[in-house]
Amino acid sequence: MLFIEMAGCFWRYHAPIGRLMYVGKIPARATKIHAVCCEAMERAVEAIRPGASAGDVYSAWQQTVERPGCTTIAATIAATR
Secondary structure (H helix, E strand, O other), X not given: OEEEEEEEEEOOEEEEEEEEEOOOOOOHHXXXXXXXXXXXXXXXXXXXXXXXXXXXXXXXXXXXXXXXXXXXXXXXXXXXX
């Protein structure tokens, strides 16, 4: 597993971006977790609308990752290690 982080700065606004990559064969569990995270991101994007709070968007994400086998995003990520 390889973690790469890069950042840019413009007028004191810093914007880091990190990526986690596998070198070699990707574990099956990591593939499943990736699919759950992609679905959670889609649910969060769908929740963004006029009048929606940040909590509404977060709840849409969290409800997806809290399905059986994915109790919290932290536990989901830890399961790949």
